[in-house]
Ligand code: HEC
Ligand code: HEC
Ligand code: HEC
């Protein structure tokens with residue numbers, strides 16, 4: 398991890414765990430002369446919620462009008478500080494524990510912690526999979542306000558909460574908020590020296606431990622198991638006002654699920670969406686028992702990006718933008734591109750490159766050659782020239798869809814080492830076909846049935862391949878029939 402460079406920032410920004418004043422709301426007085434019953438109720442507390450960043454520090458720029466981006470969020474938070482009291486982010490900051498995501502995690506800490514002063518950093522199971530020891534060491538040395546309520550360390554004196562505390566109190570002038578975080582199991586191999594409590598047990602324990610401190614509102618992030626797990630927790634947990642489901646669903650929901658509890662208290666289940674696309678604003682009001690949710694409002698983190706790379710786009714915060722750019726510069730200079738190649742599928746087939754198909758599939762080759770796919774890597778190189786200081790052609794997050802088989806055995810490694818696999822090639826859709834090439838070179842004129850395992854992917858499989866790259870984010874509204882016409886082989 399790029400620890401050294403960020404230590405200072407963290408120490409300066411959040412070395413102390415105390416709540417660093419986030420923008421406070423203006424305490425506007427009531428307007429006289431108007432019938433209060435016709436006015437919308439004035440909230441006592443306005444929270445801004447988000448989570449499941451999933452490594453999306455900023456949108457990729459493949460399509461126009463994408464939302465998200467920490468630099469845009471930072472701008473919004475600073476420009477609209479009177480519109481909310483407190484911003485809280487759930488965990489799962491990273492997509493999976495790999496060297497690239499670890500770098501992104503560090504930058505995320507710098508942005509959320511040191512620059513934007515988020516008072517708590519709950520960790521999801523994905524974050525914990527980066528390595529407990531490493532996170533603990535980091536926490537002990539620099540004290541970022543990590544939080545995890547359901548993971549305990551086994552010690553001789555009994556189980557101790559990870560990061561020392563199973564809850565965090567955020568003290569705001571308007572309310573003392575108790576924050577909890579359920580990491581959950583996900584696909585995590587729990588280390589032997591740790592114990593994972595059930596969500597309900599974890600919540601009960603944390604509430605017991607916090608009783609002496611006193612608090613007004615209890616908010617619990619839930620990171621694993623999807624919305625159903627979060628709903629189960631919201632239904633059963635006692636003493637929790639808000640459950641925030643950090644379940645990876647793209648869209649924020651402006652309707653909460655409500656679970657009435659004994660004694661008139663309610664637990665609300667909220668979905669803030671993922672990947673930093675939205676900030677979900679929750680307007681809350683004190684009720685005789687607990688809190689009343691007045692309304693939810695989703696703020697899309699928007700701002701158009703101009704087409705001038707290398708300049709500061711409007712609607713972005715310069716400081717955060719610089720941090721994100723520094724990360725990209727560092728990735729460009731590092732050996733991450735090659736380190737991240739050949740990570741998965743060691744048993745997978747081997748790639749031949751599109752040129753190797755030309756001799757037998759001339760028509761398909763000619764059609765492909767003039768398609769945008771063939772030039773997809775050049776797109777990255779062109780962008781690199783414009784950006785000057787960093788290169789998407791050396792960034793695993795871009796190369797993955799703009800080359801053939803990056804991350805797989807014998808797939809793309811770098812422009813220098815595997816030039817035959819630059820761009821979206823035949824095998825991006827038809828699968829690794831080296832053996833197919835060898836078979837037909839040996840067996841010219843044989844019947845197709847004889848090819849058996851050496852057949853390339855069927856048309857049907859090839860059609861499904863589109864969706865691995867033309868996703869919700871990169872290709873909004875992708876329609877196979879319409880798009881295939883543009884690249885069909887004859
Ligand atoms: C999940 C796959 C995926 C990833 C990751 C990805 N791209 Fe793309 N990119 C696409 C697809 C698909 C298109 C075509 C979109 C369309 O036309 O619908 C595209 C289009 C583009 C275009 C526009 C090409 C043009 O001239 O119209 C640019 C520029 C681009 N990508 C750059 C990047 C950069 C930079 C990154 C990394 C930050 C990146 N891409 C990451 C899949 C991806
Ligand atoms: C963007 C994905 C994609 C790329 C790139 C691509 N193909 Fe295809 N290919 C398909 C799909 C989808 C089908 C099935 C089309 C259909 O449903 O009729 C297909 C069909 C085929 C077929 C069998 C049907 C036919 O047209 O005779 C061959 C052979 C073939 N492709 C070869 C190639 C070769 C060689 C290349 C590279 C020069 C290539 N393809 C590049 C998606 C792709
Ligand atoms: C030496 C000749 C030869 C080469 C090189 C070759 N193929 Fe083929 N390919 C064939 C033959 C022969 C068939 C089956 C008969 C047909 O339909 O043309 C075939 C069929 C296919 C099909 C249809 C599905 C199947 O397997 O029946 C696809 C897709 C395909 N090839 C893709 C590729 C790709 C991708 C490459 C390059 C990596 C490639 N081929 C290289 C000869 C070749």
Ligand code: HEC
Pocket residue numbers: 769770772773774776777797798799800821825826859860862863864865866867877880881883884
């Ligand atoms: C490995 C990732 C990948 C796969 C698989 C893929 N694409 Fe693409 N596609 C891209 C990228 C990247 C671009 C942008 C290329 C550029 O301009 O740089 C693109 C661009 C296109 C374009 C050109 C944009 C336009 O509308 O003119 C079409 C059409 C297209 N893809 C259709 C398809 C279809 C249909 C499939 C499935 C049969 C498919 N793609 C599979 C990555 C992929």
